[in-house]
Amino acid sequence: MHTPFFVPLAPRGFSSISPPPPWHYAGDFLVIDFWARPQAVAAVLPAQLQADAKAEGHAQAYFIDWQFTGGHDELLDPARYQYREFFILVDAQFNGKPVAFCPYIFVDNDAAIARGWAQGFPKRQGSIFQTRTFAARGPACAPLIAGSRFGASASAAGQRIARGIVTLEQALTDSAALGSRPTINLRHFPRLAAGQWDKPAVHELVESVMDNFTVADAWMGKGELTLPVCEHEEISDLAPIRCGNGYRMSVSYSVTDLKTLVDHSAR
Amino acid sequence: MHTPFFVPLAPRGFSSISPPPPWHYAGDFLVIDFWARPQAVAAVLPAQLQADAKAEGHAQAYFIDWQFTGGHDELLDPARYQYREFFILVDAQFNGKPVAFCPYIFVDNDAAIARGWAQGFPKRQGSIFQTRTFAARGPACAPLIAGSRFGASASAAGQRIARGIVTLEQALTDSAALGSRPTINLRHFPRLAAGQWDKPAVHELVESVMDNFTVADAWMGKGELTLPVCEHEEISDLAPIRCGNGYRMSVSYSVTDLKTLVDHSAR
């Protein structure tokens, strides 16, 4: 019997929550630079990371419309595998090196939750939407031209946790402007046995590995973001003090690996 | 006090289920030609339309990712106004003229249900998905090139009512190939008063009016469609005997009018 990559252990592999790697992604990104209170950023970092004092609370909000495929044409089954995502990356340091850490992330698809957990992204279920661009011109098409605006929002359990607007100003020819900190996650899986709740089975600081990262149709402009106060949610602790650039672009990459930086898993 | 276009009668108009016209649309279409049993097509026609014998049961299935806007930047609020749609058009005749009639249509958005009912589209709630194309190349991007495949599906109340695949073969330079029958709907609103259930308040045969119809990036190829048998659903009566061409294109238009052909509303 084969060892499954994900549960459920389906004899023919189709009923598993997600296929095993390789995982291929293509998506449309809305990205907004913002600055939160530095103490709020420090509060969401795991013990193994340090605050990045020079960043002054810098963070980024991402709204993404994703298409996923594994090795068996999963992109032809969009009801099961296409999804939308919202997440925050905050600037931090690891061993004196600048990195980005993901404290909160929401998706509208369970296969994406499973893959995210395997990568260390702390995914929860949400409802995420962004304005799309369409090739046929008209008042509803949101063309990729200066002055076009793209709205986005994210909700969890019926509460609006984020709202963003990006106004395009100019095409972006040098995508280096997008920044290049490595994305660091906390990969974590609990133990439920009595007396062992504080000894997680998996607790590792990991670095995302992305192959064939490709950017197309990148634009930059002005970004606006709010993270409203919600009952029993903490993401608004990172509410912007000020916002910066906004970006809109298409991105693709593949995932077949993950790099462990620190392993604190309990044995 | 102003007369609202749609309920609820919100004092400032924002809380109405949809803004009043003009209604502007931009969308990505997957269209599949198919032939159903001619008797099944005849059975879904209202009394005012006749079967089109020469059509031999010809029909089309449409899967659409829509962006909507009214006059107040509704496209920036995609959580409320962006939506996905699946519908069937069957060939018919009205006064000896070839027309297309919509017997079944499903959307995942209540504002779209309201506008649809006003136009005579008999909309119900569903879950609809289609493979998207993304500008950044890679295994998940579904480029607009010969051989690319686009999958689509529609579900209602947790039952899969339609599944389609379009395989691109060639760019379509003459969109006249898409056909040009006018779309005819049955605009209908019931009476609930006892004894008047068979005397609908509104019961009109209407013709859709679309302004500034624009097509971009149109491709044609092979279409495949199934309409599975579902409990308490009749759409599978129209199940394809054979399928024909498939199309993938972007479309935009505006709606500000509707033409009444026959008015049988009870007075």
Add this chain to the structure above:
Amino acid sequence: MHTPFFVPLAPRGFSSISPPPPWHYAGDFLVIDFWARPQAVAAVLPAQLQADAKAEGHAQAYFIDWQFTGGHDELLDPARYQYREFFILVDAQFNGKPVAFCPYIFVDNDAAIARGWAQGFPKRQGSIFQTRTFAARGPACAPLIAGSRFGASASAAGQRIARGIVTLEQALTDSAALGSRPTINLRHFPRLAAGQWDKPAVHELVESVMDNFTVADAWMGKGELTLPVCEHEEISDLAPIRCGNGYRMSVSYSVTDLKTLVDHSAR
């Protein structure tokens, strides 16, 4: 060919959005008395109703878990027909008589939207939840005893529009305490033809008719309600200045009729 009650005109009637009357309902209610600003209440009334000065802005919020059936065991198809609802009733006067008017109502089911529109309830899509009571005792069961608390919430397009809590104090033996104003709705269906947008095809003030109204397991206690400010929503204009009693009960009734009070439908 039969005249359908609702669209779509399905040959065998199954695929219509909802079966025709009779409509039977059973549900669990959380009800919260509150007082809004009288001017805000007056602003949501249609022209044919007058403000009820003595009511001082009195209104009620209802959160309901509904089970529906028509004449063909629809209660056995809960994926299609079971639903949840949130609405507001405000005190008003019609011809000097005290009545209650429904300015805003949200459900999570399209069949309920269709029936609601036929009755004049201005339904939109929402996500509604309430704490339930379960027969097996334990920390999660919310028993019907003094001190038990029941939470509820409603959201539309990912924004939380209402949040309520009812704390039980005593069983209610005289359900007359629940009040008995007739429920008045504005039944409305637009015209889309150019030049006729302000001449609705249906525009009637109607009174709800409920048969076999039954109440069971009624409790009263303390009610708490908030109607948070949301982007592009007006329901928060009715935000409570103060709250009053809360109720929790089971209710059933049937609908087979509707009474027209004033008919302003355009001819």
Add this chain to the structure above:
Amino acid sequence: MHTPFFVPLAPRGFSSISPPPPWHYAGDFLVIDFWARPQAVAAVLPAQLQADAKAEGHAQAYFIDWQFTGGHDELLDPARYQYREFFILVDAQFNGKPVAFCPYIFVDNDAAIARGWAQGFPKRQGSIFQTRTFAARGPACAPLIAGSRFGASASAAGQRIARGIVTLEQALTDSAALGSRPTINLRHFPRLAAGQWDKPAVHELVESVMDNFTVADAWMGKGELTLPVCEHEEISDLAPIRCGNGYRMSVSYSVTDLKTLVDHSAR
């Protein structure tokens, strides 16, 4: 800094996908006994379990409406924590002892997915519904009396994966009739690092531990179940050859522990 039980690592604990144990549950169960092909049952067992030849393919389908609470009144936040579930248990043996194993389980709530994964339940997202019983009598209330029928269904990604009906015959005074095999799960969490995909970080056979298990209002009668064939799903491999009893009851219990039987986690 505290060690979180679940991600995300929220500073104040509210934004984690689920609170830590204790976990308290109350729910309404529809249970249907059925017999699948013994080879199909054997195919879904992990290596550490053996087929139970005497069971002849016996299995049970569960449809459950759940209310959850942790230690902070989570039952008052039903939008986030109330959920519905469908799962299958198949008879098996572990070291010669009769046990039940869960090959497939679906819930409509991400907090339930997270807790399930911690317990070894291989949860995916689904849409699950069951007929409810209401205290106020009428045609829609589904009373707990002989002859009452309760319908249920489960869907995943828009495909109907299960449909059940339970017809009540008699109140059940001895809940031992419900059977008492321990529930065995495969607790599993993958490794994504290249070259280690077949060396899961967690791979344990575990036994569920339930405290204060309480049953109320139990009825038994006739059960009917179908597991329709769905695209890219394997659950229909377990389609009933015949069905047996059906049950409807309320259940509550708490979870604070888990027992590991065999640990094959890779080190």
